[in-house]
Amino acid sequence: MTMKDYLRKHPDVRTIRVAAADLNGQARGKRVPARFADKVVKDGTRFPFSVLNLDIWGEDIDDSPLVFEQGDADGVLKPTERGFMPMPWLEAPTALLPIWMFRENGQPYDGDPRHALNMVVQRYKARGLTPVCAMELEFFLIDDSGKTMQVPASPRSGKRRKAAETLSIRALDAFDTFFTDLYDACEAMDIPADTTTSETGLGQFEVNLMHCDDPLRAADDAWLFKMLVKGLARRHGFAASFMAKPYAEYSGSGLHTHFSVLDEKGDNIFDSGGPKGTAQLRHAVAGCLAAMHDSTLLFAPHFNSYERLVPDKHAPTAISWAWKTRWNRRRRSRATPMRWSCRRSPPAGRPRSMRSSIRTHCTASCQRS
Numbered sequence: 128m129t130m131k132d133y134l135r136k137h138p139d140v141r142t143i144r145v146a147a148a149d150l151n152g153q154a155r156g157k158r159v160p161a162r163f164a165d166k167v168v169k170d171g172t173r174f175p176f177s178v179l180n181l182d183i184w185g186e187d188i189d190d191s192p193l194v195f196e197q198g199d200a201d202g203v204l205k206p207t208e209r210g211f212m213p214m215p216w217l218e219a220p221t222a223l224l225p226i227w228m229f230r231e232n233g234q235p236y237d238g239d240p241r242h243a244l245n246m247v248v249q250r251y252k253a254r255g256l257t258p259v260c261a262m263e264l265e266f267f268l269i270d271d272s273g274k275t276m277q278v279p280a281s282p283r284s285g286k287r288r289k290a291a292e293t294l295s296i297r298a299l300d301a302f303d304t305f306f307t308d309l310y311d312a313c314e315a316m317d318i319p320a321d322t323t324t325s326e327t328g329l330g331q332f333e334v335n336l337m338h339c340d341d342p343l344r345a346a347d348d349a350w351l352f353k354m355l356v357k358g359l360a361r362r363h364g365f366a367a368s369f370m371a372k373p374y375a376e377y378s379g380s381g382l383h384t385h386f387s388v389l390d391e392k393g394d395n396i397f398d399s400g401g402p403k404g405t406a407q408l409r410h411a412v413a414g415c416l417a418a419m420h421d422s423t424l425l426f427a428p429h430f431n432s433y434e435r436l437v438p439d440k441h442a443p444t445a446i447s448w449a450w451k452t453r454w455n456r457r458r459r460s461r462a463t464p465m466r467w468s469c470r471r472s473p474p475a476g477r478p479r480s481m482r483s484s485i486r487t488h489c490t491a492s493c494q495r496s
Contacts, residue, residue, distance in 0.1 A: 130168045130224070133211040134161055139220040143211070145172055147204055147226045148350050149179045150240055151428065156226065167224065171205040179228060180238050183429055193238070202228040202236050209347060215312035216358030225347065241343065248342050255391040261338040262349045265380035266356060267373050268302065268330045269366045276373060278330035279365035291327050291377060298325035299332075305363045309334075312355055318348050327441050328377040338385065349382075371427075371435040379435030379442060412448045419446055 134140055143164050146156030155178050159167055177193040179202075187194050204226040211222040228236040235242035251258055270279040270287075278288050281301035292298040299306065306323060313320040319337035326333050336352065339345040353369055360367035372379030388396045388407075397408035427433060435442050 130206060130210045131165060134164055134222065137213075137220065137222065140222045141219065143167070143222045143224055144214065145204070145206075145224045145226050147179060147228060148240060149181055150238070151181070151183050152350055152353070153181075153183075153185065154350075154354055155179065155181075161222070164222075164224075168206060171203050171229075172226065173201040173203055175199045176202045176228070176236060176238060179236070179240075203231060204228050207241070207343075207347070209344075212316045212351075213312075214358070215308075215315055216355060216362050218362075223351075225351075241346070244346055245343060251388070256396070257340050257389040258342050259338055259340045259387045259389060260342055260345050261336055261385045262345065263333055263335045263381075263383040263385075264349060264352060264369065265326055265328075265331060265333045265382070266353075267328060267368045267370075267380065268305075268332065268360060269368050269373065271366045282363070288329060291329050291331065292325055293327050295325045299323065305359065308363070309356065309359055312359060313352070316351060316355065318352050318355065320352070326378070326380075328380070329374055331377070331380065340389070371429070371432045375434070378440045381435075381442070416446065416448065 134143075141161050143159050143161055144154075144156055145159060145167055146154040149155050155174070157172060157174070159172075175193075176197075177187060177191060177199055180188060180191065180193055182188050193199070207225045207227055209225045211224050214221040214223050227241045228239040230236055235245070237243070248258065268279055269276050279302075280287050282304055283301055288298065288301070310320060312318075319339065321335045321337050323332060323334045325331070334352070334356075336345070336348050339348070356367045357369075369380060369382075387398075388411075390396050397404050397411070399405045399408075427436070436444055438444050
C-alpha cells in the first residue's frame, strides 16, 4: 500500500503527525491536516537542523554551533520507507508518518541518528553481510498523579503492588487490559512485540521485540514502541517510564540488544557449530569492549543512567564479556543460532546511536583481524 493509498483507505483520519527521532530518541515534528498530507509525502517538510540535537528537556544545547552561529537553518525532512501508521493511543483517528532529515542538496544530515545507523548498515552490505538484531525493552508503569511516584493501582483489584514480583503471572494479569490493548496496537503499527514478563522493579515489565534482518527497521520499532507504550499508558490513566532508574531502592531498566551477522549464504558468521563460537564472534566482542570507554555517553547519555549501574541491582557493572552472566556488559548466548547481547544501555538511551556504535566497532575489529 502506498502512502497516498493509506489515507484514502482511512478517510476518518483528519490529521497526521510527521515525526523524526532526535539524538535522545524523542519525537520531534508537526501536526498537519490530512488534506495537506500529499504535499508532505511529495515534498517533505522543514524544521531547523538544531531540533534533532536538543537536550533531553527539548531545549537548545548550550553553545551549540547549530543555532545562533548558523542562523538556525532548516533541513528538509522526508518520509522513511515505513510510511503511515495509526496512533492508537489518541482518541481521534490519527496517522503517524516517520521522517528523517536531509540537507537542501539531498545529502543526509549527519546530526540525524537514523542516517548514522544507515551508514554503518551500508558498510555491512558492502562486505556481503546482514546484521540480525532484536531489542528487549524494560519500563515501569507509574502513578505520577501525587507528590511521590508509586505503582498504579490494579484496574482489576484496585490494589497496589507492595513489592516486585519477578516473572509473576499475577502482576501481568493485574494490567491485562493495558497489555491487551498494547498488543493490539503493536499489530496495528506492525511492531513485532513478542513475550512480556514482569521484572524485579516495582511495576516493572519487559517486552521483547522479534529479531529482524533490517537494523533500521529494528531501531524504528524500538522508537515507535516507546512512543506507543507511553501514549497508551496515559490513555489508561497512568504513566510509563523508560528512564534508567526511577526508584532508588529497586533495580533499574535496561535496553538489551541481541546481535548476530549473516553472510551472503545466510550462515551466521558467529556460529562455529559448537559452544565457543567463531573467531569473528570474539573479534566483534573485543571491538566493542575496546570502544567501551569512548562510547559510554552513547549508551548511558543521562545522569540517571549511572544510578542504574550499581552492584546487586541486576545491572551490568563489569567491563567484560561472559557466558549467560547478566552482570557483564557483553553477554554471549547459547541460543541457536549463536548471538551475543549488549546489556549496557538503559531504555531511555538512543536506539539508533547505540546500534550504530555496536555495529561500527564490531565490523572495525573484524576487519583488523
